[in-house]
Amino acid sequence: MEREYKVFLEDKLIGTSLLEFGDPGMGVAFGKLHTNQSDFGYDFLRQYCETNGIQLALHEPEDQLISSMSIQKLHVFNQEEIEIKANANQITCFKQEYVEISLQGITEPEYNVEFLHHVLAHEEKLNDITRKNDL
Numbered sequence: 001m002e003r004e005y006k007v008f009l010e011d012k013l014i015g016t017s018l019l020e021f022g023d024p025g026m027g028v029a030f031g032k033l034h035t036n037q038s039d040f041g042y043d044f045l046r047q048y049c050e051t052n053g054i055q056l057a058l059h060e061p062e063d064q065l066i067s068s069m070s071i072q073k074l075h076v077f078n079q080e081e082i083e084i085k086a087n088a089n090q091i092t093c094f095k096q097e098y099v100e101i102s103l104q105g106i107t108e109p110e111y112n113v114e115f116l117h118h119v120l121a122h123e124e125k126l127n128d129i130t131r132k133n134d135l
Helices: 040-050 108-114 114-132
Strands: 004-011 010-016 022-025 028-035 058-060 065-068 074-077 088-094 098-104
Touching: 022 114, 040 065, 040 088, 074 088, 074 098, 108 114
Parallel strands: none
Antiparallel strands: 004 010, 004 074, 010 028, 022 028, 028 098, 058 065, 065 088, 088 098
16 A cells, blocks of 8 residues: 655645655665655755755766755655654755655664555565575
8 A cells, every 4th residue: 555755845845755665674765756846856956955054965967966965854744644753864856857755764663664565575575585595
């Protein structure tokens, strides 16, 4: 079952994400950010990070590709309006075409409840590998 998460920047709803990908072992959930802001993309994120002193993990101006380091005022809430607590987050933008959000360091108990589908998919992959090795 896919869940939709609301993404806020400084108390302003900037979009939603399904956080459709994950790495349970690392406590990571990420996915496409479906933004409701027509100006949200490379230029917006570059300016926001510059104005707020946020370091960049990646910046390739010629390709209009940018990734932020953790943004303290970025918050993600589940459908029950409970914030997903993570040690870090990141937004990556490619031009105005693609925006991705990543949450890193979600604790195991919370991850196992909120992202059970990622945990089950990961376990299935491990079981497949084990079965193949047993052959």
